[in-house]
Amino acid sequence: MMKLNFAALRLLLAALCFAFSWSVPAYAELVLGKQYTLVSPAEPTETGKNIEVLEFFSYACPHCNALEPTLNPWAKKLPKDVTFRRLPAVFNDTYMTYARIFYTAEAMGMLETLHPAIFNAVHVQHIDLSNERTLQAWVAQQGIDSKKFSAMYASFSVISKTQRAKQLTRNFAITGVPSVAVEGKYLTSPSQTGGNEQLLPVLDDLIKKVRQDRGGKS
16 A cells, blocks of 8 residues: 655645635625534533533644634633633544644643644644654653653543544534534534634624523623
8 A cells, every 4th residue: 555645644634624715705694504504413512601612623634723823812802601612623543643632732731832833843844743753752842751741642531532522523513624613503614604714703693693592692
């Protein structure tokens, strides 16, 4: 079997990401089947009384990397009744590897620092972090104990969370990333809204829709 080099692998993985190189005019109102779809059946949230905004992403996806500068500032300014979460989508073994990296960083309390660094390593420096030896060397370069990182990477907790992420990717019928679910029942993406910037007002309106669903003020 012919082996793919890292550049070819990245192109293959990109096929699982949504391509969005166009823009569309601002919409007047939300239209089901256009800017968003329904998750059926709706999935339970993990944010208690707060409205959950859940981004399905992968470090393997260049479009997820491109969305970061737009989505991060928006997420930091969300009102107190809204909680933003990330969930690494799992489509295949490579995506599963990156999901384990995410949960390892989270378990070690290093996610805030490593999250942007991982994106940078994969998409700017073109480092194949899906290769475990390469990953260990990169982790050591970040000043992290690679043995502790490897132990956590192989832990039952991280593997269980990764399997859960794989199941949720299926439950939400995610076919590409980035995708964003609101309150476990509304699903949208930059490809549906027409681009990264256009995604934000759609998310704002879906959050308002959830408040209306609950009988509260928008």
